[in-house]
Amino acid sequence: MNRRQKILAGIGAAGFIGIGLFLALAIKPAIAPVARPDVALSPALVAQGERIVALGDCVVCHTAPGGRAYAGGLPLKTPFGTLYTTNITPDRGTGIGEWSFEAFRRAMRQGVSRDGHLLYPAFPYIHYTKVTDEDLRAAYAFLMTRTPVHAPARRNELPLPLRFRPSLAFWNLLYLREGPEPATGDAPAERGRYLVEGLGHCSSCHTPLGVIGGEKHRESMQGGVVDDWSAPALDQLAAAPQPWTAGQIVDYLRTGLASEHGAAAGPMRPVTENLGRVPREDVQAIAAYLLTLQKPLRTVEPPAPPGDQDQRIDRGRQVFAGACAECHGEGSPMRGAMGRPALAMSSAVFGPSPRNAVMTIREGLAWPSQPGSTTYMPPFADVLNDRQIADVVAYLRSTAPHAAPWSGLDEQVAHLRENRP
Ligand code: HEC
Ligand code: HEC
Ligand code: HEC
Incomplete structure (x- = not known):
């Protein structure tokens, strides 16, 4: 082999490895359909699942205005185009009725649909990946006992390069750190961390996003913008003119209203409606964790006031x-x-x-x-x-x-x- 051939062979080999790596990341096998749910749907597990699904706000995204719960069809506007949530009722044709628990767990942990296609990260699987098997099994049991609704997926309105789902593999390489990340120990703040980072996916709104729509980890919880609303910084609650107490955070999260503070409006309102349905101790844990995140007030240089x-x-x-x-x-x-x-x-x-x-x-x-x-x-x-x-x-x-x-x-x-x- 002469020098030029060697270089060409090198490039060829690198390209081969690159394509191989890409295929390994982007091509996922389908998981065989099942005739019925493969988890025992005991009333206790279903009740636990109701709590998990409320903590995860699943109904908020998976329900269209005026539509049936969990049947999908809600438009989600992103800077790149509009996509629609899908049907997660146990309908066999259009929902997840044929999904095994393993298929459900893979969707939640890796953002992969049962047939193997990659899911858009508007579905916050980068957070749900942290949820334990036990809690995922409960969520599966709850969803599989809902009324099946026939509701085919709506066509997404995305520009061509984004319709090519395998390219999501690169996004996952950057942002997906596969879980689970269970609470270590019994301290309420540790349970709170598990709920905030995982099911609650709080930082998906409360953290600023970078150019390709991923959370800026260095500015975690420093405030973001969602649907024209600003989701305030959650590490400045103690620096407010009227510092938040744990009790006020709990009231706000469970009722949308706290003494000495504002009311929950915009995209935060449905979050509080869901948190109003879970045991108080879960919300107390969330508040305890938020209070561990507090930083001194970040001040910004005040602009010159307008002339008039x-x-x-x-x-x-x-x-x-x-x-x-x-x-x-x-x-x-x-x-x-x-x-x-x-x-x-x-x-x-x-x-x-x-x-x-x-x-x-x-x-x-x-x-x-x-x-x-x-x-x-x-x-x-x-x-x-x-x-x-x-x-x-x-x-x-x-x-x-x-x-x-x-x-x-x-x-x-x-x-x-x-x-x-
Ligand atoms: C912020 C909005 C949002 C929330 C909250 C949300 N989802 Fe989704 N979910 C989506 C979107 C959007 C899709 C479709 C993504 C796509 O088509 O690529 C989706 C897809 C899915 C899928 C894959 C369905 C399929 O047919 O491929 C499952 C399963 C799912 N979600 C379960 C859940 C569960 C369980 C919860 C609550 C723990 C939840 N989702 C909460 C937005 C959301
Ligand atoms: C019928 C009563 C009513 C009227 C009239 C009203 N508001 Fe409100 N407003 C409320 C309630 C209730 C809240 C929730 C906050 C609370 O309970 O403390 C609220 C919240 C707000 C908030 C958000 C604060 C927060 O809690 O986060 C702003 C800003 C606001 N109002 C401004 C105005 C302005 C400006 C006007 C007049 C143009 C106005 N409101 C008229 C009842 C009213
Ligand atoms: C879908 C986006 C979204 C998600 C998810 C979300 N938030 Fe919010 N949050 C907001 C927005 C928007 C506001 C501002 C609402 C307002 O001022 O009326 C807000 C306000 C708040 C506030 C009041 C802050 C202040 O200074 O007034 C707290 C506390 C809060 N959120 C906590 C949480 C926690 C904890 C979670 C996770 C369990 C969470 N949020 C999940 C969007 C979101």
């Missing part, structure tokens, strides 16, 4: 008096008899981004499903114009202690309006 800041705050004060004070004003029943805090104590007002204040004002807060709750706010999207919304938000911001004015408020308000249907 004072007039803007005056206009905003007037909007507030006319449209908001009956509920949020100092002398209102909500503040008095119901003991709700001033809006300045909410992360929507003192936090680093005006998103949640603008979104809450535009969309309001629907009556929650918990009985007896009084958390309701009408939507103002059709009542206030962009300038009025920006003005009232600037006014609210001026009432928060040590918070510099937000810059680019008008652009943000216009953007959040254009982005919504």
Whole structure:
């Protein structure tokens, strides 16, 4: 072999190994269908599964608006296109009725469907991979005892390169660390870590994402953006003007409302509705773990306030008096008899981004499903114009202690309006 042939042979061999490696990662065998679930579906296991599935928010993504529970079809908008969740009821043709436990476990641990195709990471398997076999078996038992619904998968609207699922193998190489990662020991915070990192997949919203949609691990829990809402940093709860106590975190997570703090709106609301269905000790464990993550306040350089800041705050004060004070004003029943805090104590007002204040004002807060709750706010999207919304938000911001004015408020308000249907 001369020199050139040697180089060519080397490149050929490397290419071969590369393709081989890729095929090994991307091509997964199908797992044979089963005639009936291959786990004994005892009532105790099904009850345990109900808890696991609630902790994992499965129903939130796997149910379309107005559709049957777990039958899929919810559109998930990603920066790359829209994809639809699939049917995880035990229907034999269109759901997971023919799935063995092994096929279910592989989907949860590796993001692979029963027939071997790779699943998009909008399905948070990089978190569910940490869940123990015992808990996965319970979730399987629960799902296999739901009513089967015939609901074929909807076609995803993705650009061509992303429709080629084998390329997900590279994503998995970067982001998938296969579990399980059970709690080590009985300490509540350790159980909390297991629930937050695994089933709860909290960081999938509360961590900023990189360019290809993976979580930035170095900024874990430092806050992210989801569906135009900002999911606040969860390592700054102790640094808030009104530091969160464990009890307040538990109340917030179980009821969507905590004393001295805001209410859960946007994508956090269904999370709290699910956590309201699990035993209190699970949520106490989550709170105990969150409190171990606390860091000193990260400050950002305040931008120069816009030129007409004072007039803007005056206009905003007037909007507030006319449209908001009956509920949020100092002398209102909500503040008095119901003991709700001033809006300045909410992360929507003192936090680093005006998103949640603008979104809450535009969309309001629907009556929650918990009985007896009084958390309701009408939507103002059709009542206030962009300038009025920006003005009232600037006014609210001026009432928060040590918070510099937000810059680019008008652009943000216009953007959040254009982005919504
Ligand atoms: C954040 C949204 C989201 C949540 C929460 C979620 N899923 Fe999914 N899931 C998806 C999406 C999207 C797909 C489809 C992915 C694809 O087609 O590539 C999917 C697919 C699946 C599949 C594969 C189905 C098939 O036919 O290939 C299973 C099984 C599954 N999910 C189970 C669960 C379980 C169990 C839970 C709760 C522990 C859960 N999912 C929670 C978004 C979610
Ligand atoms: C009918 C009563 C009502 C009116 C009117 C109302 N709100 Fe609310 N608003 C609520 C309730 C209830 C909450 C949930 C927070 C709570 O209970 O403390 C809330 C929450 C908010 C939040 C989010 C704070 C948080 O809890 O995270 C903002 C921001 C807000 N309101 C702004 C406004 C503005 C601005 C107006 C006027 C344009 C307004 N609201 C009018 C009842 C109302
Ligand atoms: C689907 C996305 C999503 C998931 C999953 C999620 N969150 Fe959130 N979370 C949000 C958003 C958005 C907000 C802001 C809601 C608001 O201000 O009304 C929020 C707010 C919060 C807050 C209040 C923070 C503050 O400063 O006001 C806490 C605490 C919290 N989440 C904890 C959790 C925990 C614990 C989990 C996992 C069990 C979790 N979240 C999972 C999106 C999510």
